[in-house]
Amino acid sequence: MRGLSGSGKSTYHKKYYPEAVVCSADEFFITPTDGEYKHDPAMIGQAHQQCFAKFLNAVAEGQPVIVVDNTNIQRWEVSPYYMTGMVFGYQVLIVTIDCTPQTATQRGIHGTPIERNQQYYQNFESSLPFWRELKITTEPKSTT
Numbered sequence: 001m002r003g004l005s006g007s008g009k010s011t012y013h014k015k016y017y018p019e020a021v022v023c024s025a026d027e028f029f030i031t032p033t034d035g036e037y038k039h040d041p042a043m044i045g046q047a048h049q050q051c052f053a054k055f056l057n058a059v060a061e062g063q064p065v066i067v068v069d070n071t072n073i074q075r076w077e078v079s080p081y082y083m084t085g086m087v088f089g090y091q092v093l094i095v096t097i098d099c100t101p102q103t104a105t106q107r108g109i110h111g112t113p114i115e116r117n118q119q120y121y122q123n124f125e126s127s128l129p130f131w132r133e134l135k136i137t138t139e140p141k142s143t144t
Contacts, residue, residue, distance in 0.1 A: 002072040003097035004117045004124075006108025008138045012097060013067045023055040024069040026110070037110055055081060059088050066090070075125050082131060094133040103139055 001009040013020060028047035029039045051070065058066045066085075072078045078094065085092040099107075101117035108117075127133045 001067060001069045001095050001097065002078065002127075004099065004101060004104035004120050005071055005110060005112035006104035006106070006117065007097040007099045008107065008136075009069050009071075009095075009097050012095060012136070013069060017065055017067050020065040020067040021054075021058040021063045022067045022069055023051050023058065025051045026069070027051070027054075039110060052080065056084070059084060059090070071120060073120050073124050075128060078127075078131075092132060094127055094131050096127065096133055096135045097138055098135060099138045 001013060003009045010024075013022065025044070025047035026037065028043065028050050029037055031038055048070070051068070055066060055068060068081050070077065082092050082094070101114055101121045104117050105112060105114045
């Protein structure tokens with residue numbers, strides 16, 4: 001999954017891949033006692049390490065469907081997952097959820113500021129030519 005925070009990545013995979021093992025850096029920030037999301041920017045590196053470790057375990061176990069639910073704004077963030085999946089014989093599909101920073105911020109449940117989503121939007125790198133990608137636009141339909 002690729003997209004801004006609040007774009008609809010989690011909603012998409014819950015609808016279309018409900019059986020999947022989900023690997024997400026966000027899981028690191030959910031407190032086990034009350035299930036509340038408490039983001040700590042100083043811990044983002046550890047969150048992504050934990051996410052990748054969960055992904056590697058799922059691949060090693062041969063889980064049939066694995067979803068990586070992170071923003072994955074830049075190619076280097078996607079590449080380790082993509083290449084690992086390919087090496088282990090998975091049919092890798094990059095699902096990119098596209099929407100404006102304003103829409104993503106309004107929808108988001110993690111309180112991501114509009115400025116951060118705008119920065120993500122400006123820095124969003126296109127997929128590499130050999131990646132299999134499904135691009136979905138999730139802008140609300142105009143009523144005019």
